Amino acid sequence: MELRHLKTFKFAAEYLNFTKAAQQLNFTQPAVTAQIQTLEQELKQQLFTRIGKKNFLTPAGELLRTYTDQIFSIVEEIESSFSELSNSYGNITIAASEGYCTNCFPYVISEYQKLYPHVQIKVISCNSDEVIKGIESNKYDIGIISGELNKNGITNIVIAEEDMVLVVSKDLYVRYPEDQLLTNFPFIKYQAGEYFETIINKYLLQSKLALQNVIEFGSIDAIKKAVLINIGVALLISDCIKKEISNGDLVPILVTENKVKVNTSIITLKEKENVVTIQSFINVIQKIWNRIPTME
Known part of the structure; x- marks a missing residue:
């Protein structure tokens, strides 16, 4: 019929x-x-x-x-x-770390605006802990975090799983043995939230690294620049450094056979997940996230 x-x-x-x-x-x-x-x-x-x-x-x-x-x-x-x-109208506020805001959201927003040109979008850059607090307090509509959030009232959608990679500049790599790189130069770490700190500690424990000097940055781009100008070694998400590894500017250092992975998740309040603007933005993120030429 x-x-x-x-x-x-x-x-x-x-x-x-x-x-x-x-x-x-x-x-x-x-x-x-x-x-x-x-x-x-x-x-x-x-x-x-x-x-x-x-x-x-x-x-x-x-x-x-x-x-x-x-x-x-x-x-x-x-x-x-x-x-x-x-023909959705309204406002939507998204919060994420600087790396996601700078390298990912221009692509996501471009795609979303093609479909929903009347929605007003605001993007806030902050670390994962601040993203979580903002979602829980209803300050932000959607958050992107490194890790997962298992809490009542929160919807968590994993959109990516990536390896953590220890890297050093090509210049230092050719001049020093690996053991000296790991003992004589600072370890540059990302000043992020509790989950990311746990991931870093897990990596250090598995690799049995005893750090003598630690430098913290709140920006992934700042960490990459610091490594590229020979300040020290850094542990970064693989997707952040694809281009630098591919062209030989950064060299991975294998200190453990056990891979440490980090998830990337979308979070929002359960009571808001079916709001048209929020649902449609999440759908666009899920659709294109793994096709974004992130941080390359």
């Missing part, structure tokens, strides 16, 4: 005149007759009866009209919902 046949029946049942129904549908009268006959064959029921010069619905026709009205009411609701979705 095809929806177009039901639509033809709906008009024919309303006008009780196949010619008028055909005019409304921009069909020929024989086309309307043929579609009604197809329906009658499929349902094994006569839908119209003709008395004199007038058409009337049979009991089967009356029943089908009731169902058809319900069906097209649902169709109109679907069309209305998608129209609302595609």
Whole structure:
């Protein structure tokens, strides 16, 4: 049973005149007759009866009209919902670390604006702990964090899993043995949230590194620059340094066979996850995140 046949029946049942129904549908009268006959064959029921010069619905026709009205009411609701979705208005605030804001969100926002040009977007740069606090206090609508957040009232969606890589500049790598690199030069770490700190400590424990000097930065870009100008070694997410490793500016140092991975997650309040603007933005992130040329 095809929806177009039901639509033809709906008009024919309303006008009780196949010619008028055909005019409304921009069909020929024989086309309307043929579609009604197809329906009658499929349902094994006569839908119209003709008395004199007038058409009337049979009991089967009356029943089908009731169902058809319900069906097209649902169709109109679907069309209305998608129209609302595609013409969303409102404001949305997203919070994430500087690296995500600088390297990822321009692509995400560009894609989102193509679909929802009327939504006003605000992006806030802060560390993962501040992102979490902002989501919990309803200050931010969507957060991107390194790690996962398992708390009541919070929706957590993992969108990426990446390796942590210990790197040093090519210049230092060719001048010093690895053991000297790890003992004579500072360890440059990312000043992030509790989860990221746990990941770093896990890596250090597995690699049995005893750090003598630690320098902290709140920016991944600042860490990369510090390593590139030979200040020390750094532990970074692999996706952040694809370009630098590929062109040979940074060299990975393998100090443990056990890989330490870090997740990237979207977080939002459960009570807000079905808000049209928030849901649509999350959908765009999930769709394109792994195709973004991040930080290359």
